[in-house]
Amino acid sequence: MQKSELNRGQFLKQLGMSSKALMAFYCMGTLAACSSDDGVEPQGNNNPGGQQGTSNAIVGNSTGSNINFTLDLTDANFSKLKTDGAFDYAGDVIIANVGSESYIALSKKCPHQGTSVEYRKDNNDFRCPNHGSEFATSGAVTKSPAGSGLTVFKVVLSADKNTLSISA
Numbered sequence: 001m002q003k004s005e006l007n008r009g010q011f012l013k014q015l016g017m018s019s020k021a022l023m024a025f026y027c028m029g030t031l032a033a034c035s036s037d038d039g040v041e042p043q044g045n046n047n048p049g050g051q052q053g054t055s056n057a058i059v060g061n062s063t064g065s066n067i068n069f070t071l072d073l074t075d076a077n078f079s080k081l082k083t084d085g086a087f088d089y090a091g092d093v094i095i096a097n098v099g100s101e102s103y104i105a106l107s108k109k110c111p112h113q114g115t116s117v118e119y120r121k122d123n124n125d126f127r128c129p130n131h132g133s134e135f136a137t138s139g140a141v142t143k144s145p146a147g148s149g150l151t152v153f154k155v156v157l158s159a160d161k162n163t164l165s166i167s168a
């Protein structure tokens with residue numbers, strides 16, 4: 001291997017420094033969080049809410065204009081959706097449990113400036129926390145400043161109640 005192909009860790013190891021010494025060397029100068037002997041960043045889920053489609057619980061397309069995916073409600077990231085009044089995000093979609101094992105899925109981005117809307121159990125509607133736009137479960141605007149509504153998606157709960165199929 002040519003020297004130009006060595007990364008910093010390999011180079012320092014060739015100088016005789018142990019992994020522990022390497023970690024101390026890395027951390028000393030930067031005060032950055034160091035948690036791995038091999039320099040590989042940990043692959044933990046930094047998105048426990050299951051947003052942005054990072055979870056294996058989402059299969060299919062949960063972003064863009066062709067929404068069509070399934071959501072595993074037994075996955076730890078989404079199991080809270082089995083609770084009446086709970087809501088969560090999968091990609092570009094907000095899913096709300098509106099009670100009696102019924103679910104609603106809408107586009108999550110407020111048409112005003114793109115903030116993710118939230119479900120309000122007590123009002124059975126959706127509200128944008130940014131400037132206060134409100135939307136009915138039909139997606140229609142009930143309070144401005146949003147000038148247009150949210151897109152409603154079709155939601156089917158599987159017979160075993162463990163999977164949602166969401167599509168345009």
Ligand code: FES
Binds near residue numbers: 113114133
């Ligand atoms: S971004 Fe939603 S009301 Fe402004």
